Amino acid sequence: MMAPQQKAASPWRGQAAYNSTIKSNHSPIDALLSRLEGVKRTGSGTWRARCPAHGSKSLSLAIREADTGATLLHCFAGCTAHEVVGAVGLEITDLFPPRPDDPAYVGKAERRPFPAADILRAIGFEATIVALAGAAIIAGEPFSQFDKDRLLVAVGRINAALDAGGLNHG
Template sequence: MQEILDRLEEWRDYQAGEWVARCPAHDDGKPSLWINLKTSGMVGLACRAGCRFEDIVAALDLLPRHLFNVDAEGLVAVAEARPAPLSPFLTASLRVWLDSLPAGEAEAGEAVAYAQKRFGLSAAEQDRLGLRWWPGPQPCPEWVPGSFVRYPRLVVPMADFAGVARGAQGRDLTGRCPGRWISLANPEGFEWQRFGVFPGPDPGAPWVVAEGLSDPLAVVADGYNAVGVRGAALLNNDPATLDTLASALAGRDVRVCGDNDRAGREFTRTILAALHQRAVRARQLTLPAGFTDYAVWRETR
């Protein structure tokens, strides 16, 4: 497996058994290739920009047969079976862990200042969204990966539409971590939620579906409601999550805003198509030329 990773540019851990890297099949502005290793020894490749599997393999100077019976070489592999939804115990454990982390200007000043500058969120809005601070190495649950633990982070809970946290990501505050955003590792047999809901101050305001978590936080700072999706590639074979999103967004004013690059445009097309197929009226929110994503656009306004 290490030999395959070494053929990729800027690869980094995403979570146990999964990596992201620059896609070799197109001029990739930022990592958009998802790689995973199954316990069977099969390696999966998926580009958020929509590159064909055959083109990715060819660009790596490999053949499809090289992606079977791959030796894990000490790396963690992911189970073949589709993980189950989170158990009540894991949901409660996540809530306990989040509540144990510092929050507010008095205890988490570095993280609060970052979120104010980067996303435009006031301290009160951060508190309403449940944002927390990870100060650095310390004891933590086994589903917090080592790549998360090593650096101070802004911790953002990923809630469902009922407001229950079912996942979280942490944003590096030092600039030293190869992965700016790190997800929690999936517990064995389970999977954290693939999206996060971020209600704005006005429930009747439009809803914006965006990539990752940076853009949704900036959307909320502008007074709208937001849903952050961990990547359209993750949802292509996940109709249950798409059904959940469509059911919750039905009847609302919905916009989809991917990044201003090839992968982002593919994200927008994929999410729009999935919502339209499920009878949800949604429109594209197009960023001005020259701006890579919503958060950058907001920060420069």
């Protein structure tokens, strides 16, 4: 049977007070990396480290910070994410950023679910569809069921894009 607490005791002892500070004030990636040994940055938002769950000296743990702020990890020796975080005194939920309604979130950067440029691109494309449909109507061209359906899709997507941008629409 696995005994994460026992395993965690020797290599990570003496860090408890330091770690509890990090756990409450830092991002999930910082909380995890600060508890690992042999951490080596391998790219933008990616690291390798010794896996605390199976005790090998090789850097068999791959870590990645997702765009959402969540921390993804994979042990090439086969340890589960649960075993890895358990071995350093964390829980799976510690790999994810606080929810927006979490008090810890207050005062952090303004929430922007989607980059404005993406929203503008989406609206711009759909606006072109609407403009073409409008031009066809003004010119008295026949308007097929397909055209009507596509126009409805465009209207829906524009509204969805406005929602994503946090804008109200009537």
